[in-house]
Structures are given as structure tokens and as C-alpha cells.
Amino acid sequence: MKISEGKIHVNYNVVELQLDPVIRRRLEALGITEGSRIQILNKKRNGAFIIKTRGTRWAIGKQISEGIICREEKNEKGN
Amino acid sequence: MKKEIKVGFLGNPNCGKTTLFNAFTGAKLKVANWPGVTVEKKEGEAKYKDWTIKLIDLPGIYSLSSYSIEEKVSRNCILNDEVDVIINVVDAAALERNLYLTLQLLELGKPVVMALNMMDIIEERGMEIDLHRMPEVLGNIPVVPVSARKRTGLDVLLHAVVHHYQEESEEYSLKYSQEIENEISKIKSKLVKFHEDIVNPRWHAIKLLEGDEEVKEKYADILKNDSIIDYEKKIINEKYNYIEDMIQEVLFNKESKSAFTDKVDEVLTHKIWGIPIFLGIMGIVFFLTFFIGDLLKGRVEILIGWFSDFINNYLISIGAANWLKSMIVDGIIAGVGGILTFLPNIFILFLALALLEDSGYMARVAYIMDGIMGKAGLSGKAFLPMVLGFGCSVPAVMATRSLENERDRKKTILLTPFMSCSAKLPIYILFANMFFKEHAMLVAFSLYVWGVVIAVILALIIGKVDKIKNSNTLLIELPEYKQPNVRTIGIYVWNKIEDYLTKAGTTIFIASIIMWFILNFNMNGMTEDVTSSFGAMLGKGFGVILAPAGLGMWQVAVALIAGLSAKEVVVSSFYVLFGIGSVSEAAGYSQLILDLNQIGFGAVNAYSLMIFSLLYTPCIATIATIKKESNSLRYTVGVVLLQLFVAWLISVIFYQTGRILF
Known part of the structure; x- marks a missing residue:
């Protein structure tokens, strides 16, 4: 699933980044790597999200939120 | 021998580098709580024992890969060997993310000293960092806990810098998996073989493996016969895996009390209430600026009125020449003094903006406005320079450096000057108060809203014309979020007040003298008949173009032309033009209204004037900044012409509609 389809306050693990190489590399350098945990804190109808990963909050636009492929983390809610 | 060390501050955005730099050097560089405040390199100096420490403050970076202009500034400074020691400023409260850059810096092979900032926040949250274990897992680099805000740990940090610089420390760098290490060794031996003088071949090998464009270009011969697979992803993953292990070792009670920000964000970044709350906050900022600022303004007006009378009487008593008395009282005091009366409004405006910037709310505005800006073909991040534009267009245009996309950047530079900067405030206050009385505040606020609306509409039109899909x-x-810091706010506001006073003493001072000169002289020398002066000739010429906007009176045209030097000059010019030497509200204002009415200038004309002032070409300082930032004369001229046209068109629409309606 895409992180853009995710729910607020749920943890996800990144599976793949299907993004333009420049943006992908940038996200990876920020720690949004395969297997890393992302929690959705807030979302807007236009596809912008506030996510938390490795202790930092990020606001991401629609294009990025639709390119982060992830799966829900089992048995854990919130962090 | 001169004992000197060059030290660069490097770290993630918003980790406190500039606060630390200010604490060491006594500088008063702007600090705020959002990423990307520092966009250029700044240098300063500190002393430690008999050492001179040259300090370089750099824009924040998340990694040594460069994407935006500000990041390139930092990367180039470090890679071009401009520093002897790196102070890696680390936000202890976001250790995991900050350590990625630390590991990259260690690979550079330069002495690195870690300044562990924001330890107070760690304590507040009930977290603990093992300061003994930390250096051990980072190749024994000095790790010094500091508080840039409370100015603690500063001497210890300089001591560590000097000590680490002098001692022959062992180079440390993260050990990767066997697969990557084998590749590094292979490339490293090639690099050494073909480039004997290469410094730190291991770092260059890693960068080649990561596919770093600049390094690849420099060492293209290494790649010629051997295409290297892009290992960047693996290298990043291994670094983060190491950091994850490290965090387990050094950080305790992780995130036990960081819920405050999340709770506040649930309200402030709410999907429905986010925008109304933002508008409400801006409304409050404006209300305070207008209402409280005006209360204080009255006092300053009385003071300047008294000063003007005093100087006038003094000049009469010493028998000064009429022209001199006229130049000082009707030119300089009327112009500069008139502008100084707005100081309280400017003070309140910047105080409010400083509080907003230091609280942490600014970055949220990018998220809140992302939807609207997206429709206009820009990312929400482009709204930040526009908010800064409420203060001053010059830093706002510079702040566009943080936008990664050149197209977005040029578009944002074009739109930013449409915001109501502080220099336009005196125009609104003067004309709204004169012509709209009890509705003055509402009228002035409408100008703020129009600025944003017209900028967004223009962005939409440009988006339609250039047809490039917004990548969002x-x-x-x-x-x-944090409690704003008194010192930070003090520096911010004082810098702005200083700028305003400097402008009053330079640009406005000179503009007032020039204005006085062109109004009192013509080809035959000094004249009593203002309608035959140089100023009247100039104004009548331009007045023809401005007439459809209700601004055809020569006096208005002259004031608007003069306003190109600085927008406040529009107001100072009116004072000089109509000889309002005494600016005390009752006498000065009623005299000015009377004079304006006589030349057929009423409320509709006043609103048109405010609209024109809001939109027309920004001051010379902004034009120069646009030229510097875009590095294109063609683009700059294009921006200026477009803004003049937009201002003319919109004010014509307003005036012609207003004339029919009222």
C-alpha cells in the first residue's frame, strides 16, 4: 500500500520508494529507508501528510506520499 | 607564530548553529525555529587563550549530498578545504536523524568535534544520553554538551577544538559490510594509483560508489573502464543500521514526553481549521500592529512635532537663510520625521512576526498552505518566503534559496514582493486613517489580503501559461514547538528596528532632500511656484499614464516615482509635497486631507493609491536582491515590468469600479 492510503496514528514500515531518483535519494538520506518506521500524524485532503520517522516530523506533499510504499506494522499502535 | 584555527559549524537545519555562532562571536544573526533560516555563509571570530578561532556559520544540511543552493554553500565550504576543524552541531533531541550527517562528516577525515546542543530539552523530556559511550561509538571524537541558548559549555567546546586540532587523532570512519568494503578498497587503490596527490581516497571512493555527481565528474577516468554499480542505497542503509544500534547504546527513555507538539499540531494543522486558524493568527498580528502601534504612534508624533517647532524657532533665532530653514524643516524633518512616527507600528509588527517564527509555527504554514499553493502550481514551502515578505522583501527573496526547484524559485521571487511588507504599512496607516476613519483598520487589512490573493491568482495564471505540471x-x-526565547526575539526585532532607522537616516533622508529640491527649483533657480518646479514637470508627465487609476495628479505621480527608492518614501514625499512640517495628527492630517481634496483626491483615489503601492515594483534594495539571486538581468527587468503592469491594471480596475459604485 501507499502511505497516502494510511491512517492517522498507525505505524507503517517502508517497503519501497517509488519516486524520482533525486527525491528518493533525499528521503533516504533523511532516514526514510527500506524497513524504517513511519507514523502518520496528520493528513489533508490534497494528499499532504505529516509523518514522524526516526524522531522527526516531516510535512510531505502528495507526490511523495503516493510514492512511499509501505505495510502496516503488526501489533503496535502509536509510538 | 600566529595561532589560528578555522572552524566551520555544520549540522542539520534548525539545530542551533547560528545561536551558537552568535554566542561565540557576539554577532546578531537572525535565529528562528524553522529549518532554513540561514541561507548564506557568515564569518566571525572568537578568542580562546592565545588562539584566534575563525568561525564560519553555514546553512543547515541533512547530508553531504547537495540539492538546494544553501546546501551547496555548506558542502563546498567543507570540501574546498576552507576549515581546519568541523564543529558538528547536533540536536540531541533528534539524535537519530542528526547522526547520519555526523557519520558522513567523520568520513571526510577532518577533525570533528561534536557540540551536543539542546540537552536541556532532553532533560525536560526525561531522556538521558550516555555521554561516555557516545564518543566510544564515534571513534573517540570529543562530544561536548552545550546549550547555545543558555550559553553553557562554550569554553569547553573551544578547548576541545584546540585540543583536537593539535593532537594527531586517528582517522575514523564507519566500517561497512564486506561487500562494500571490498568495493571501497578496489576504487581506493585505483584512485591512489592514478591520482597520487589525492587527499582522503576512502571518502572519494565512497562518494564514487554513491554516484555523487561532482566526484564522478572529477574522477571520470576512474570510471572509464569500470562502471561502478550505484551502492548509495546500501551505504545509506548501513549507516542508518549502525545509527539504530548506536541509539540503543546511548539514548534512554526515548520519546517518553514528546507528545506536546503532536497535541498542538492536531489543532493548528487540522485539515479544516488549519487555514482559518492561520488567517486568524495573521489577523491578530495585524490588529496588534495597527491598534497598539497606533496608540504609541501618537506619542512619537507629538515628540517629533515638538522637535520640528524647536528647530524651526532655533533657525529663525540665528537668522538662518530661508532656503536652509525650508530644506531642514519642510524637507528633512517632514520626510524623515514623518517616517519615524511609524516606528511603533513597525516594532509591533516585527515583534509579532518574531514570536511566530520562534515558536515553530512557521514551518507548519508550509503544510497548511500546501493545498492552495498546489493549485497555483507551487509547493507549500513557497509560502514561507511570502510570509517573510510581510516583514521585508529582501530576506524573503533570499529565503527562496531553500526551494529545490529553480522554476518554483523564480516564480516565488516574482510573487513575494506582492506581500504587504513593513514599508507599505505607513502608506496604509496614513491613507486609511485619513479617508476611511472608523473603517481604517478593515481597509488596511484588506490590502494584506489582496496582496496574497493577487499573488496566488498570478501564480495560477503563470501555471496555466507554462503548462508544466506541478510536481508538489x-x-x-x-x-x-517551544517557548519563544527573549534574547532571540530581542535580536530579531532590534535588527529590524536598526534597519528601519538606518533607512530613515539614509534613503529617506536623501529622498526627502531630493524631493524638496525638485519641488523648490526649476530651470530658473529657486521658485515659490511649486506648479512650475521640476517635480511638477516630472509628475505631470507620468500623471498621464496614472490618470485611469485615479492617480493622475502630478503630486501623487511624483510621490509614487520617489517610492521606488523605498516604499516609505511615498509617505515622506507626501509630507514634503504638501509641506506638512508638523506631523502631529490633528493639524497635519486635516491639512493634508484638505490639500488632497483640493486636487480632487478622495477616498476612491486613496484606495487605488494603496492598491498601486501594494503591487508596484518593490524598492531598489529588493530589485538588487532579485538580480543577485536570479543572476539574470532579463528576468529582473521582466519582474519589474510585470509588477508595474499588474499594479497599474489592478488599480485601474479598482478605481473605475469604485467610481461607479461610490
Whole structure:
């Protein structure tokens, strides 16, 4: 699933980044790597999200939120 | 021998580098709580024992890969060997993310000293960092806990810098998996073989493996016969895996009390209430500026009125020549003094903006406005320079450096000057108060709204014309909310007040003298008949173009032309033009209204004038900044012409509609 389809306050693990190489590399350098945990804190109808990963909050636009492929983390809610 | 060390501050955005730099050097560089405040390199000096420490403050970076202009500034400074020691400023409260850059810096092979900032926040949250274990897992680099705000740990940090610089420390760098290490060794031996003088071949080998464009270009011969697979992803993953292990070792009670920011964000970044709350906050900022600022303004007016009378009487008593008395009282005091009366409004405006910037709310605005800006073909991040534009267009235009996309950047530079900067405030206050009385505040606020609306509409039109689909790659860190710091706010506001006073003493001073000169002289020398002066000739010429906007009176045209030097000059010019030497509200204002009415200038004309002032070409300082930032004369001239046209067109629409309606 895409992180853009995710729910607020749920943890996800990144599976793949299907993004333009420049943006992908940038996200990876920020720690949004395969297997890393992302929690959705807030979302807007236009596809912008506030996510938390490795202790930092990020606001991401629609294009990025639709390119982060992830799966829900089992048995854990919130962090 | 001169004992000197060059030290660069490097770290993630918003980790406190500039606060630390200010603490060491006594500088008063702007600090705020959002990523990307520092966009250029600044240098300063500190002393430690008999050492001179040259300090370089750099824009924040998340990694040594460069994407935006500000990041390139930092990377180039470090890679071009401009520093002897790196102070890696680390936000202890976001250790995991900050350590990625630390590991990259260690690979550079330069002495690195870690300044572990924001330890107070760690304590507040009930977290603990093992300061003994930390250096051990980072190749024994000095790790010094500091508080940039409370100015603690500063001497210890300089001591560590000097000590680490002098001692022959062992180079440390992260050990990767066997697969990557084998590749590094292979490339490293090639690099050494073909480039004997290469410094730190291991770092260059890693960068080649990561596919770093600049390094690849420099060492293209290494790649010629051997295409290297892009290992960047693996290298990043291994670094983060190491950091994860490290965090387990050094950080305890992780995130036990960081819920405050999340709770506040649930309200402030709410999907429905986010925008109304933002507008409400801006409304409050404006109300305070207008209402409280005006209360204080009255006092300053009385003071300047008294000063003007005093100087006038003094000049009469010493028998000064009429022209001199006229120049000082009707030119300089009327112009500069008139502008100084707005100081309280300017003070309140910047105080409010400083509080907003230091609280952590600014970065949220990018998220809140992302939807609207997206429709206009820009990311929400482009709204930040526009908010800064409420203060001053010059830093706002510079702040566009943080936008990664050149097209977005040029578009934002074009739109930013449409915001109501502080220099336009005196125009609104003067004309709204004169012509709209009890509705003055509402009228002035409408100008703020029009600025944003017209900028967004223009962005939409440009988006339609250039047809390039918006990529909407909003990506911005949202810092923790915090209580604004008195010192930070003090520096911010004082810098702005200083700028305003400097402008009053230079640009406005000179503009007032020039204005006085062109109004009192013509080809035959000094004249009593203002309608035959140089100023009247100039104004009548331009008045023809401005007439459809209700601004055809020569006096108005002259004031608007003069306003190109600085927008406040529009107001100072009116004072000089109509000889309002005494600016005390009752006498000065009623005299000015009377004079304006006589030349057929009423409320509709006043609103048109405010609209024109809001939109027309920004001051010379902004034009120069646009030229510097875009590095294109063609683009700059294009921006200026477009803004003049937009201002003319919109004010014509307003005036012609207003004339029919009222």
C-alpha cells in the first residue's frame, strides 16, 4: 500500500520508494529507508501528510506520499 | 607564530548553529525555529587563550549530498578545504536523524568535534544520553554538551577544538559490510594509483560508489573502464543500521514526553481549521500592529512635532537663510520625521512576526498552505518566503534559496514582493486613517489580503501559461514547538528596528532632500511656484499614464516615482509635497486631507493609491536582491515590468469600479 492510503496514528514500515531518483535519494538520506518506521500524524485532503520517522516530523506533499510504499506494522499502535 | 584555527559549524537545519555562532562571536544573526533560516555563509571570530578561532556559520544540511543552493554553500565550504576543524552541531533531541550527517562528516577525515546542543530539552523530556559511550561509538571524537541558548559549555567546546586540532587523532570512519568494503578498497587503490596527490581516497571512493555527481565528474577516468554499480542505497542503509544500534547504546527513555507538539499540531494543522486558524493568527498580528502601534504612534508624533517647532524657532533665532530653514524643516524633518512616527507600528509588527517564527509555527504554514499553493502550481514551502515578505522583501527573496526547484524559485521571487511588507504599512496607516476613519483598520487589512490573493491568482495564471505540471514535492521538517526565547526575539526585532532607522537616516533622508529640491527649483533657480518646479514637470508627465487609476495628479505621480527608492518614501514625499512640517495628527492630517481634496483626491483615489503601492515594483534594495539571486538581468527587468503592469491594471480596475459604485 501507499502511505497516502494510511491512517492517522498507525505505524507503517517502508517497503519501497517509488519516486524520482533525486527525491528518493533525499528521503533516504533523511532516514526514510527500506524497513524504517513511519507514523502518520496528520493528513489533508490534497494528499499532504505529516509523518514522524526516526524522531522527526516531516510535512510531505502528495507526490511523495503516493510514492512511499509501505505495510502496516503488526501489533503496535502509536509510538 | 600566529595561532589560528578555522572552524566551520555544520549540522542539520534548525539545530542551533547560528545561536551558537552568535554566542561565540557576539554577532546578531537572525535565529528562528524553522529549518532554513540561514541561507548564506557568515564569518566571525572568537578568542580562546592565545588562539584566534575563525568561525564560519553555514546553512543547515541533512547530508553531504547537495540539492538546494544553501546546501551547496555548506558542502563546498567543507570540501574546498576552507576549515581546519568541523564543529558538528547536533540536536540531541533528534539524535537519530542528526547522526547520519555526523557519520558522513567523520568520513571526510577532518577533525570533528561534536557540540551536543539542546540537552536541556532532553532533560525536560526525561531522556538521558550516555555521554561516555557516545564518543566510544564515534571513534573517540570529543562530544561536548552545550546549550547555545543558555550559553553553557562554550569554553569547553573551544578547548576541545584546540585540543583536537593539535593532537594527531586517528582517522575514523564507519566500517561497512564486506561487500562494500571490498568495493571501497578496489576504487581506493585505483584512485591512489592514478591520482597520487589525492587527499582522503576512502571518502572519494565512497562518494564514487554513491554516484555523487561532482566526484564522478572529477574522477571520470576512474570510471572509464569500470562502471561502478550505484551502492548509495546500501551505504545509506548501513549507516542508518549502525545509527539504530548506536541509539540503543546511548539514548534512554526515548520519546517518553514528546507528545506536546503532536497535541498542538492536531489543532493548528487540522485539515479544516488549519487555514482559518492561520488567517486568524495573521489577523491578530495585524490588529496588534495597527491598534497598539497606533496608540504609541501618537506619542512619537507629538515628540517629533515638538522637535520640528524647536528647530524651526532655533533657525529663525540665528537668522538662518530661508532656503536652509525650508530644506531642514519642510524637507528633512517632514520626510524623515514623518517616517519615524511609524516606528511603533513597525516594532509591533516585527515583534509579532518574531514570536511566530520562534515558536515553530512557521514551518507548519508550509503544510497548511500546501493545498492552495498546489493549485497555483507551487509547493507549500513557497509560502514561507511570502510570509517573510510581510516583514521585508529582501530576506524573503533570499529565503527562496531553500526551494529545490529553480522554476518554483523564480516564480516565488516574482510573487513575494506582492506581500504587504513593513514599508507599505505607513502608506496604509496614513491613507486609511485619513479617508476611511472608523473603517481604517478593515481597509488596511484588506490590502494584506489582496496582496496574497493577487499573488496566488498570478501564480495560477503563470501555471496555466507554462503548462508544466506541478510536481508538489513538499518536504519540510516540522520542529518541536517551544517557548519563544527573549534574547532571540530581542535580536530579531532590534535588527529590524536598526534597519528601519538606518533607512530613515539614509534613503529617506536623501529622498526627502531630493524631493524638496525638485519641488523648490526649476530651470530658473529657486521658485515659490511649486506648479512650475521640476517635480511638477516630472509628475505631470507620468500623471498621464496614472490618470485611469485615479492617480493622475502630478503630486501623487511624483510621490509614487520617489517610492521606488523605498516604499516609505511615498509617505515622506507626501509630507514634503504638501509641506506638512508638523506631523502631529490633528493639524497635519486635516491639512493634508484638505490639500488632497483640493486636487480632487478622495477616498476612491486613496484606495487605488494603496492598491498601486501594494503591487508596484518593490524598492531598489529588493530589485538588487532579485538580480543577485536570479543572476539574470532579463528576468529582473521582466519582474519589474510585470509588477508595474499588474499594479497599474489592478488599480485601474479598482478605481473605475469604485467610481461607479461610490
